[in-house]
Amino acid sequence: xxxxxxxxxxxxxxxxxxxxxxxxxxxxxxxxxxxxxxxxxxxxxxxxxxxxxxxxxxxxxxxxxxxxxxxxxxxxxxxxxxxxxxxxxxxxxxxxxxxxxxxxxxxxxxxxxxxxxxxxxxxxxxxxxxxxxxxxxxxxxxxxxxxxxxxxxxxxxxxxxxxxxxxxxxxxxxxxxxxxxxxxxxxxxxxxxxxxxxxxxxxxxxxxxxxxxxxxxxxxxxxxxxxxxxxxxxxxxxxxxxxxxxxxxxxxxxxxxxxxxxxxxxxxxxxxxxxxxxxxxxxxxxxxxxxxxxxxxxxxxxxxxxxxxxxxxxxxxxxxxxxxxxxxxxxxxxxxxxxxxxxxxxxxxxxxxxxxxxxxxxxxxxxxxxxxxxxxxxxxxxxxxxxxxxxxxxxxxxxxxxxxxxxxxxxxxxxxxxxxxxxxxxxxxxxxxxxxxxxxxxxxxxxxxxxxxxxxxxxxxxxxxxxxxxxxxxxxxxxxxxxxxxxxxxxxxxxxxxxxxxxxxxxxxxxxxxxxxxxxxxxxxxxxxxxxxxxxxxxxxxxxxxxxxxxxxxxxxxxxxxxxxxxxxxxxxxxxxxxxxxxxxxxxxxxxxxxxxxxxx
Amino acid sequence: xxxxxxxxxxxxxxxxxxxxxxxxxxxxxxxxxxxxxxxxxxxxxxxxxxxxxxxxxxxxxxxxxxxxxxxxxxxxxxxxxxxxxxxxxxxxxxxxxxxxxxxxxxxxxxxxxxxxxxxxxxxxxxxxxxxxxxxxxxxxxxxxxxxxxxxxxxxxxxxxxxxxxxxxxxxxxxxxxxxxxxxxxxxxxxxxxxxxxxxxxxxxxxxxxxxxxxxxxxxxxxxxxxxxxxxxxxxxxxxxxxxxxxxxxxxxxxxxxxxxxxxxxxxxxxxxxxxxxxxxxxxxxxxxxxx
Numbered sequence: 086x087x088x089x090x091x092x093x094x095x096x097x098x099x100x101x102x103x104x105x106x107x108x109x110x111x112x113x114x115x116x117x118x119x120x121x122x123x124x125x126x127x128x129x130x131x132x133x134x135x136x137x138x139x140x141x142x143x144x145x146x147x148x149x150x151x152x153x154x155x156x157x158x159x160x161x162x163x164x165x166x167x168x169x170x171x172x173x174x175x176x177x178x179x180x181x182x183x184x185x186x187x188x189x190x191x192x193x194x195x196x197x198x199x200x201x202x203x204x205x206x207x208x209x210x211x212x213x214x215x216x217x218x219x220x221x222x223x224x225x226x227x228x229x230x231x232x233x234x235x236x237x238x239x240x241x242x243x244x245x246x247x248x249x250x251x252x253x254x255x256x257x258x259x260x261x262x263x264x265x266x267x268x269x270x271x272x273x274x275x276x277x278x279x280x281x282x283x284x285x286x287x288x289x290x291x292x293x294x295x296x297x298x299x300x301x302x303x304x305x306x307x308x309x310x311x312x313x314x315x316x317x318x319x320x321x322x323x324x325x326x327x328x329x330x331x332x333x334x335x336x337x338x339x340x341x342x343x344x345x346x347x348x349x350x351x352x353x354x355x356x357x358x359x360x361x362x363x364x365x366x367x368x369x370x371x372x373x374x375x376x377x378x379x380x381x382x383x384x385x386x387x388x389x390x391x392x393x394x395x396x397x398x399x400x401x402x403x404x405x406x407x408x409x410x411x412x413x414x415x416x417x418x419x420x421x422x423x424x425x426x427x428x429x430x431x432x433x434x435x436x437x438x439x440x441x442x443x444x445x446x447x448x449x450x451x452x453x454x455x456x457x458x459x460x461x462x463x464x465x466x467x468x469x470x471x472x473x474x475x476x477x478x479x480x481x482x483x484x485x486x487x488x489x490x491x492x493x494x495x496x497x498x499x500x501x502x503x504x505x506x507x508x509x510x511x512x513x514x515x516x517x518x519x520x521x522x523x524x525x526x527x528x529x530x531x532x533x534x535x536x537x538x539x540x541x542x543x544x545x546x547x548x549x550x551x552x553x554x555x556x557x558x559x560x561x562x563x564x565x566x567x568x569x570x571x572x573x574x575x576x577x578x579x580x581x582x583x584x585x586x587x588x589x590x591x592x593x594x595x596x597x598x599x600x601x602x603x604x605x606x607x608x609x610x611x612x613x614x615x616x617x618x619x620x621x622x623x624x625x626x627x628x629x630x631x632x633x634x635x636x637x638x639x640x641x642x643x644x645x646x647x648x649x650x651x652x653x654x655x656x657x658x659x660x661x662x663x664x665x666x667x668x669x670x671x672x673x674x675x676x677x678x679x680x681x682x683x684x685x686x
Numbered sequence: 687x688x689x690x691x692x693x694x695x696x697x698x699x700x701x702x703x704x705x706x707x708x709x710x711x712x713x714x715x716x717x718x719x720x721x722x723x724x725x726x727x728x729x730x731x732x733x734x735x736x737x738x739x740x741x742x743x744x745x746x747x748x749x750x751x752x753x754x755x756x757x758x759x760x761x762x763x764x765x766x767x768x769x770x771x772x773x774x775x776x777x778x779x780x781x782x783x784x785x786x787x788x789x790x791x792x793x794x795x796x797x798x799x800x801x802x803x804x805x806x807x808x809x810x811x812x813x814x815x816x817x818x819x820x821x822x823x824x825x826x827x828x829x830x831x832x833x834x835x836x837x838x839x840x841x842x843x844x845x846x847x848x849x850x851x852x853x854x855x856x857x858x859x860x861x862x863x864x865x866x867x868x869x870x871x872x873x874x875x876x877x878x879x880x881x882x883x884x885x886x887x888x889x890x891x892x893x894x895x896x897x898x899x900x901x902x903x904x905x906x907x908x909x910x911x912x913x914x915x916x917x918x919x920x921x922x923x924x925x926x927x928x929x930x931x932x933x934x935x936x937x938x939x940x941x942x943x944x945x946x947x948x949x950x951x952x953x954x955x956x957x958x959x960x961x962x963x964x965x966x967x968x969x970x971x972x973x974x975x976x977x
Contacts, residue, residue: 137781139781139785187963190963191963193780194718194724194784194923195919195923197724197780197784198918199919201912201915202912202915202916202956202959205909205912205952205956206953206956206957209953213948213950213952214949214953216949328908332788335788336788336789339785371796371800371803372800374799375792375793375796375797377792378789378792378793379793382771382786382789382790382792382793385782385785385789386771386774386786
């Protein structure tokens with residue numbers, strides 16, 4: 086089922102390249118350097134294109150891999166070039182682990198600044214304190230070429246065509262590995278993080294660990310590329326560590342196409358070819374980088390996708406025009422496969438709050454709230470605007486940490502664990518405002534959710550396919566059927582109608598297989614017809630799990646809920662069956678004007 | 687252990703470098719705080735200031751004129767870049783803003799290279815800053831002392847504009863919540879333009895002062911850009927006092943370390959940043975949860 090077309094095209098192109106481009110004036114050296122930058126770029130694309138982490142410090146790992154490999158070889162610590170490359174790669178990965186550990190705590194602007202700063206730190210380390218080993222500004226000359234075989238029969242991989250094929254083989258291996266990563270459950274989580282980090286975390290994926298893992302993977306690719314740079318040039322240049330290297334990588338990737346894996350290589354070909362050729366022309370020699378800079382700025386402003394991205398987009402549009410009807414679904418599994426809950430205490434309520442409070446400065450948004458939600462019931466929380474419903478809801482899955490008190494899930498304290506752990510323990514939540522992965526299909530959205538508890542908070546399953554886990558796919562089909570989204574399964578979620586998006590929002594929470602499902606205004610913004618059908622749907626969902634609903638539609642609340650909790654100004658005003666609540670004088674007063682006896686009319 | 691006079695002289699060097707860093711970083715930080723844009727072209731602006739100074743000085747020989755024309759030129763560059771490019775990016779994700787300003791930086795550096803070449807250029811120390819000054823405990827180059835003074839005055843002016851004028855009030859409110867300021871009926875876009883131009887001019891002015899101290903090349907601004915980032919991380923994102931204090935701290939770290947072992951001077955700066963990231967991620971003057 087796996088499409089191997091990109092791999093096949095790549096191998097064919099790399100086989101043909103030396104015989105075609107050598108006649109067009111490109112040297113083997115140029116082609117080798119392009120592929121080397123390409124390997125560096127594949128790692129960077131996984132980091133930036135897939136996970137959305139813009140690093141300006143890749144030179145640190147490129148240089149580390151290069152200098153460790155070169156040092157080991159030139160100073161005869163190790164005889165085998167292959168082993169030296171491997172050690173250099175691992176060293177870069179370990180440095181990546183250290184820098185990543187500090188950098189992934191921060192996002193966006195901070196991440197870019199910190200990676201840039203650590204890149205510079207590595208540059209200065211190479212240049213001064215470590216210059217006894219690295220040669221400082223002179224680099225390490227005399228890096229040997231690798232050999233195949235042993236002893237007298239060993240064949241050296243000479244510069245020229247043999248070296249080109251070494252680089253090409255390495256590149257293909259890296260590309261295949263990277264593509265496997267992008268198609269794995271791990272890779273799908275990376276896309277989820279890029280699209281909507283908060284939602285990925287809320288579904289139960291341990292986002293920081295995924296980011297760190299990807300950072301290390303990118304560093305490993307960079308380390309290998311650095312090692313190969315020394316080998317192919319028989320010289321390890323100090324500018325591998327320079328800020329310009331990191332910057333060049335970013336520019337090449339954006340020009341070639343972010344999120345395409347092959348884009349950085351195309352960008353590198355353009356950059357290096359322009360530099361090699363334009364530099365020879367007397368009048369424009371100095372201008373080549375200016376031209377590239379201008380192209381880069383224009384690309385960022387208007388054409389976001391880069392060369393390969395635009396090609397892929399055209400290809401996709403054509404495919405979409407001739408799209409086959411959605412594949413028949415597997416027999417839907419009896420809903421839900423909820424993972425067993427650890428140490429669920431018998432007879433404990435599904436969810437319980439004890440003296441829960443959240444104060445924002447002097448504002449007591451929620452103040453000392455204790456109530457219990459019976460297992461298997463549908464429980465509604467209502468109250469006028471500003472009563473504290475949303476804050477309460479966020480505390481129930483530890484999205485917001487309470488000032489005081491605690492939340493218990495089946496008798497186990499979850500306060501302080503964070504939303505990701507809470508999700509793993511079995512609390513799902515659909516949000517008042519949709520939090521979808523807009524560029525992914527409906528099925529992929531649900532897959533991200535369904536994988537969360539099935540795989541646990543973090544798993545490095547980079548080699549299996551994301552859609553190869555049968556019970557997850559059945560779970561998705563079940564949710565698609567329940568939420569009536571079956572015929573929209575393969576469209577990107579951003580083209581869904583509003584009502585469909587709402588259903589997908591609820592479906593994602595459902596797909597995690599939660600014990601307790603929190604629905605924050607599930608009917609908000611729906612048309613009357615949609616409301617009616619969604620109500621039925623909620624009742625279905627509520628048959629075999631605990632549901633907590635915040636909703637302003639009182640008809641729906643009184644129809645669905647078995648018990649109702651009424652909040653008023655951060656405190657619990659009343660609790661009981663719908664009948665109790667309807668008759669409660671305090672509740673009526675609260676809703677009909679929010680006046681208390683001591684307040685002036 | 688280095689001798690006391692060496693330590694003292696390095697401490698003063700740290701003050702000179704630190705005050706320049708403070709000026710560069712405060713330009714970067716008010717743009718970041720107000721517009722939410724991290725200007726990766728800030729180092730190029732610094733460099734552009736140096737070259738502007740160089741050109742006017744060579745043409746006229748007047749320092750006063752060079753500083754005035756150079757500052758006006760930098761304001762104009764700021765206005766132009768904001769109107770032509772940065773303005774289009776206020777609603778785009780931070781990564782795009784970083785990429786586009788990074789690209790602008792490349793274009794500026796390469797444009798200067800195309801005009802002036804990569805050869806190093808020099809600006810002679812001005813006559814009013816020539817020689818050394820005896821401080822009693824230390825003999826120190828006069829120009830560097832004056833530089834510290836000029837930067838201090840510039841920072842004071844910047845502070846007064848930001849904290850004592852109604853324009854500054856709008857800017858500071860914009861740092862807190864630009865949308866809200868817009869809702870109140872204040873032309874936020876015009877404030878943005880002004881802030882961006884001031885930020886660019888601050889970097890350019892620092893570049894002008896730096897000119898007589900170094901060999902001038904088009905890549906001059908790179909190291910200042912990265913050091914300004916470190917300053918902002920240390921001081922706290924978008925914080926003006928943070929940029930000033932952070933700048934001085936960074937300058938002293940580099941200079942004092944260099945008195946012990948010059949090989950580690952820059953490395954130490956990043957090591958301190960790394961430590962601070964672990965101990966106090968929001969920076970010295972930053973508030974938790976911002977940006």
